[in-house]
Amino acid sequence: MKQAISMKAESEPIRVKFGAGIRLTVANEVEWLGASRAMVLSTPEQSRMAMHIAERLGHLAAGVFTKAAMHTPVAVTEEALLHLKVCKANCLISIGGGSTIGLGKAIAYRTGLPQIAVPTTYSGSEATPILGQTNKGIKTTLSDPKILPDVILYDPELFTTLPTKMAISSGLNAMAHAAEALYAQNRNSASDAIAIEGLEAFVTSLPKVIAKPTDLMACEKTLHGAYACGSVLGKVGMGLHHKLCHTLGGSFNLPHADTHAILLPHVITYNARSAAAQLLPICEMLGGSNAGLALHSFSKLLGAPMALRDLGLKEEDLDRATLLTTSQPYPNPHPITSSDIRALLGAAWEGNTPII
Numbered sequence: 001m002k003q004a005i006s007m008k009a010e011s012e013p014i015r016v017k018f019g020a021g022i023r024l025t026v027a028n029e030v031e032w033l034g035a036s037r038a039m040v041l042s043t044p045e046q047s048r049m050a051m052h053i054a055e056r057l058g059h060l061a062a063g064v065f066t067k068a069a070m071h072t073p074v075a076v077t078e079e080a081l082l083h084l085k086v087c088k089a090n091c092l093i094s095i096g097g098g099s100t101i102g103l104g105k106a107i108a109y110r111t112g113l114p115q116i117a118v119p120t121t122y123s124g125s126e127a128t129p130i131l132g133q134t135n136k137g138i139k140t141t142l143s144d145p146k147i148l149p150d151v152i153l154y155d156p157e158l159f160t161t162l163p164t165k166m167a168i169s170s171g172l173n174a175m176a177h178a179a180e181a182l183y184a185q186n187r188n189s190a191s192d193a194i195a196i197e198g199l200e201a202f203v204t205s206l207p208k209v210i211a212k213p214t215d216l217m218a219c220e221k222t223l224h225g226a227y228a229c230g231s232v233l234g235k236v237g238m239g240l241h242h243k244l245c246h247t248l249g250g251s252f253n254l255p256h257a258d259t260h261a262i263l264l265p266h267v268i269t270y271n272a273r274s275a276a277a278q279l280l281p282i283c284e285m286l287g288g289s290n291a292g293l294a295l296h297s298f299s300k301l302l303g304a305p306m307a308l309r310d311l312g313l314k315e316e317d318l319d320r321a322t323l324l325t326t327s328q329p330y331p332n333p334h335p336i337t338s339s340d341i342r343a344l345l346g347a348a349w350e351g352n353t354p355i356i
């Protein structure tokens with residue numbers, strides 16, 4: 001049994017379990033952590049799921065907080081911390097997608113409390129020690145071992161209620177982590193293998209889940225992909241794709257997963273100009289000779305969102321988005337120029353085929 005304080009700072013491995021119905025064992029995990037009072041977190045839309053988990057916990061449930069929001073606003077975290085104090089919780093359970101898991105991470109970062117993540121989207125945040133938070137319209141990212149959940153319970157039964165649109169976008173969000181990992185400056189053969197494993201799981205299983213959301217076996221395979229893609233995001237640095245998504249999410253409040261889904265083919269086509277060899281595994285999985293265009297066809301086939309204009313971004317915002325994305329240097333395989341990024345954003349805004 002562990003003490004009810006996160007031990008990952010001392011490199012304790014994370015405990016990951018997959019299986020239909022595995023969420024029902026959540027009380028065992030609280031006890032395994034050495035905790036006795038769990039606070040359950042969710043978004044308002046998933047409050048019923050949170051209540052079910054709290055019921056399942058019985059005397060181990062200390063409270064429920066259902067105000068998690070996208071991009072982890074600091075004001076919401078501060079409210080949750082007050083709630084945590086009142087209910088004297090010594091453990092966190094986040095049931096939801098990256099928004100809820102982000103709130104759990106933000107609380108764990110500030111308190112050191114252990115966390116159990118019960119993911120309900122494919123975006124993969126549960127597998128990373130990374131926290132993105134938003135304060136006054138600016139999204140900043142930090143990494144710390146305390147942020148990584150102690151336990152992950154991947155239960156495919158929770159995905160039968162995931163709207164198809166979210167399943168597609170959160171899957172492409174996870175794939176974006178692995179795609180950028182393939183050309184990361186600090187990549188190595190181990191990170192390449194994890195990225196390829198994650199991408200393959202999505203390429204083979206996500207279309208099956210979209211065709212039949214009750215296919216629990218395909219969903220579980222897709223969840224293996226989510227874990228691999230999330231894990232690799234925590235191991236290597238990201239490039240242009242993540243910079244663009246964080247800018248558009250943090251400064252223009254665009255939905256995270258849809259933004260990732262739309263930009264992925266455009267950025268990978270752009271970076272294929274300098275990193276075609278590193279991106280070759282994507283061509284081998286999807287066919288074609290340009291990894292970005294192959295992802296564009298895959299996204300279209302799935303029915304993914306295609307145009308930033310459909311997310312509410314205004315055409316006049318594209319210049320400011322370009323400026324924010326190009327104002328500071330960061331590693332990226334293809335050189336970044338303002339005119340190229342403005343052209344890329346223009347094509348993604350219109351929903352056009354990526355520019356080769």
Ligand code: NAD
Pocket residue numbers: 043044045046069070071072096097098099100102120121122123124125126128130131132158159160161162163166170173233256257
């Ligand atoms: P989300 O958590 O924002 O969920 C989107 C909506 O779908 C919410 O209303 C949610 O309640 C609902 N939903 C989720 N799962 C559902 C289910 N199974 N059934 C019914 N409704 C469901 O979605 P997301 O895209 O996973 O998360 C986005 C957030 O995650 C962003 O803030 C992003 O920055 C963060 N994120 C962080 C990392 C990281 O490593 N730090 C990685 C990926 C995403």
